Amino acid sequence: MNFMDWYRADRLPTIFCVGCGNGTVINCALTAVSEVGWKREEVVFVSGIGCSSRAPGYIDADSLHTTHGRALAFATGIKLANPDLQLVVFTGDGDLAAIGGNHFIHACRRNVDMTVICMNNQIYGMTGGQGSPTTPRGALSTTTPYGAEEGTFDLTALSIAAGANFAARWTSYHVKELTNAIRAGLETPGFSFIEAAVQCPTGYGRRNRLREPEDMIEFFRTHSMLRQKYDRLLAEGKLVPPDTIVVGEFVRRDRPVLGGKK
Amino acid sequence: MKLVIDPRRCKGCNLCVKVCPYRIFRPGRRPNERGVVVPELDRPERCANCRLRRLYGRTICGVCQLTCPDQAIRWEEEEAYEPRKVAVEY
Numbered sequence: 473m474n475f476m477d478w479y480r481a482d483r484l485p486t487i488f489c490v491g492c493g494n495g496t497v498i499n500c501a502l503t504a505v506s507e508v509g510w511k512r513e514e515v516v517f518v519s520g521i522g523c524s525s526r527a528p529g530y531i532d533a534d535s536l537h538t539t540h541g542r543a544l545a546f547a548t549g550i551k552l553a554n555p556d557l558q559l560v561v562f563t564g565d566g567d568l569a570a571i572g573g574n575h576f577i578h579a580c581r582r583n584v585d586m587t588v589i590c591m592n593n594q595i596y597g598m599t600g601g602q603g604s605p606t607t608p609r610g611a612l613s614t615t616t617p618y619g620a621e622e623g624t625f626d627l628t629a630l631s632i633a634a635g636a637n638f639a640a641r642w643t644s645y646h647v648k649e650l651t652n653a654i655r656a657g658l659e660t661p662g663f664s665f666i667e668a669a670v671q672c673p674t675g676y677g678r679r680n681r682l683r684e685p686e687d688m689i690e691f692f693r694t695h696s697m698l699r700q701k702y703d704r705l706l707a708e709g710k711l712v713p714p715d716t717i718v719v720g721e722f723v724r725r726d727r728p729v730l731g732g733k734k
Numbered sequence: 735m736k737l738v739i740d741p742r743r744c745k746g747c748n749l750c751v752k753v754c755p756y757r758i759f760r761p762g763r764r765p766n767e768r769g770v771v772v773p774e775l776d777r778p779e780r781c782a783n784c785r786l787r788r789l790y791g792r793t794i795c796g797v798c799q800l801t802c803p804d805q806a807i808r809w810e811e812e813e814a815y816e817p818r819k820v821a822v823e824y
C-alpha cells in the first residue's frame with residue numbers, strides 16, 4: 473500500500489496554503505504507517521486545533537479532531553480504553569507546547585504508548601501568525617512586531633526530559649529521514665515524539681524574508697546539522713550559529729510504558 | 735512508468751522544482767483554468783522511478799511525490815514502447 477491510498481481523495485486538494493509544509497509531513501507519516509503494515513481498522517489519528525491539526529480529516533481511517541491543546545488527553549483515553557488500537561497524533565507547536573503544554577509533559581512522563589508528530593512552523597498559522605513558544609528570538613509575527621524577545625522551547629529536549637521513549641527531529645526538506653524517524657517512532661513502544669520543522673509561508677515566511685515556500689526549504693537545507701556533528705562541535709568548543717536546526721534521532725530507550733498492548 | 739502532475743490538485747508551489755535531483759520539473763509559464771501555474775516536465779523519462787520501478791519492484795527516489803504538499807504527483811502505467819512511423823516533410 474502506497475501513502476496515497478490512505479488519503480480521502482474526495483477531500484483533496486487540502487485547505488492548506490500554497491507550499492504549506494503540513495502536506496509533506498502527512499505524506500511522510502502515511503508512508504511510515506504503510507511501511508509498518510498497520511491496517512485501517514487498527515489505527516486512530518488524533519489532533520487538536522490548528523492548520524496542522526486538520527491532518528486527520530484527510531485520512532481514510534478513524535480519527536478524532538479534538539479541542540485546542542487536548543489531543544494528547546483524548547489520545548490517552550483511547551489508548552487506555554482499548555490498548556489494541558495504535559495511536560498517531562498530529563499537532564502544532566501552539567497546540568502542543570502553548571495551550572497543551574501540560575498535557576505534553578505528562579503524556580511523556582506517563583510514557584503513554586502513542587506516536588506524536590508535531591508540525592513545528594514556529595507560529596500560530598491558523599489564527600493569522602501570532603508568536604508561539606517556538607518563535608525564534610528576533611522573528612517577526614503579528615504579536616512580536618519588533619521581533620520576538622522571549623526564549624523558545626526546544627520541544628525535543630522537553631520530551632526527553634519529561635520521559636518520552638523516543639525522540640527525533642527532522643524538517644520538511646528531509647522527507648526520507650523524516651519518514652524513517654516516524655517509522656522508528658511507530659515501532660518503539662511508549663511515547664514517541666517526532667518534531668518536524670515545517671514552512672508556513674503565510675504566517676511566518678512572509679514576515680521573515682522567506683516569502684516563497686522554496687526559500688524556507690532552502691533554509692532547512694542549509695541550516696540543518698546532524699546531532700552527532702553538533703555534539704562534536706560543542707565538545708570541541710567551536711561556535712555553532714544560533715539558528716542551526718539540530719536534526720537526527722535523540723533518544724530511544726525502554727522506560728515502563730502506560731497502555732501498551734496486553 | 736509515466737510521471738504526471740494532477741492539474742486539479744497542484745497549487746503551483748514549485749517545491750518539486752526545488753527537490754528533484756534530475757531537474758525534471760521547471761516552473762510553468764501560463765496559469766491554467768484554475769489560475770494555477772503548474773510546473774512543466776522536462777524529459778520526464780529521465781526520472782529514476784520511471785526507469786527503475788519495474789526492475790526493483792518498489793518506488794525509487796520518489797522524493798518529489800513525498801515532498802509535494804498537495805499529493806499532485808503520481809506515476810501512471812504506460813504501454814510498452816512502440817516504434818512509430820514519423821512522416822518527415824521536406
Ligand SMILES: Cc1ncc(C[n+]2csc(CCOP(=O)(O)OP(=O)(O)O)c2C)c(N)n1
Nearest residue numbers: 522523524540564565566567595596597598
Ligand atoms: C481554547 C482555544 N483557544 C484558542 C483558540 C484559537 N486558536 C485556534 S488555532 C490556534 C493556534 C494554532 O497554532 P498551532 O498549534 O501552532 O498550529 P498551526 O496552525 O500553526 O499549524 C489558536 C490559538 C481555540 N481554537 N481554542
Ligand code: SF4
Nearest residue numbers: 488489492523597672
Ligand atoms: S497559515 Fe501556515 S500553517 Fe496554516 S495552511 Fe497556511 S501555510 Fe500552512
Ligand code: SF4
Nearest residue numbers: 744745747748750802
Ligand atoms: S510540489 Fe506539487 S503542488 Fe507544488 S508545484 Fe509541484 S506538483 Fe504542484
Ligand code: SF4
Nearest residue numbers: 754781782795796798
Ligand atoms: S522520483 Fe526523483 S527523479 Fe523522479 S521526478 Fe521525482 S524527484 Fe525527480
